[in-house]
Amino acid sequence: MFRPKLLFTSLAALALGACSPQDPQAVTSAAIAKSVILPTYTRWVEADRQLAVSALAYCEGKETLETARADFLHAQKAWAELQPLLIGPLAEGNRSWQVQFWPDKKNLVGRQVEQLVIAQPQIDAAALAKSSVVVQGLSAYEYILFDSKPDVANAEQKAKYCPLLIAIGERQKQLAEDILQTWNNTDGMLSQMSKFPNQRYADSHEAIADLLRVQVTAIDTLKKKLGTPMGRQSKGVPQPFQADAWRSQSSLTSLEASLAAAKTVWEGVDNKGLRSLLPSEQKPLADKIDAAYAASLKLFAGNQRSLTEMLGDDTGRQQLNDLYESLNVVHRLHEADLAKALGIQLGFNANDGD
Secondary structure, eight states, rough: OOHHHHHHHHHHHHHHHHHHHOOHHHHHHHHHHIIHHHHHHHHHHHHHHHHHHHHHHTTSSSSSSHHHHHHHHHHHHHHHGGGGGGOOGGGGGHHHHHHOOOOTTTHHHHHHHHHHHHHOOTTOHHTTTTTTTGGGSSSHHHHHHOOOOOOOTTTHHHHHHHHHHHHHHHHHHHHHHHEEEHHHSSHHHHHHHHHHOOOOOOOOOHHHHHHHHHHHHHHHHHHHHHHHHHHHTTTTOOOOGGGGTTTOOOOOHHHHHHHHHHHHHHOOGOOOSSGGGGGGGHHHHHHHHHHHHHHHHHHTTTSSSSSSHHSSSHHHHHHHHHHHHHHHHHHHHHIIHHHHTTTOOOOOOOEEEE
């Protein structure tokens, strides 16, 4: 005779549970992980799979140098888009160095590639994984395809460098696939950014803090990647060979891709990004950050010249200064204003001490 009452009580409890507000930081963390980060990692895997296929096809004479270079640029763009998303496994154990070696102040990439093709002329991906991180990634791949010393347009030279090129393509594919798998594992990063507490995060606030910390570090790195070749760390003397992709003349394209990816973390998909965590009274700050991203990306989009070309004249150098200052605005708004508004203590970032 008590069943109707029990049923009513159970339904009422369910209704209350359905109406109780979810933790907004947990919702945002899960949404960014699922709708922004995971798709970007997936595109990176697909680009690296194509890179591995491309290296083999090029070395077998089934693909032109022009196509091989285009496939490299596609993989490099996919990697650039990951810069603001280096959270979890890819940020640990020097893995990011295995993809891109920068800064390279002493041309270690060129020197070590030359040593390796002599020491191990038939190297494969397994042997490459045991070699220096300098020669495992996109920086070495770029050197082979674009630098004048390898000169792979020459058939004899191409044969000399192709085993390493194929090994790098396969190594990058394996690395990307391994990282994506760790994200999708039962207790992987996707789960850790969605369900709290877990081994990595005590609560959702820690996950949001980690996301913002990665954003701040990434935007600071963009400033360094632009400022170093501009001469901002060498008393105003331009250092064009210190750009991260000077051989392929694609440094600015990579910077733009990274900044656009950072913007997706801010905005989110369906407005479920970091921006959604700001209360209504913080709308002026949200508008400022929106405007800062728009202004910087507009400067990138309006430029059709390479970084090296721009360093060669006053107009170009002024445009680069404008770009740098626009990145600085985005960086400061995240590091100071957004962190304060979200109640996050950032502490040191990965670039401190560089």
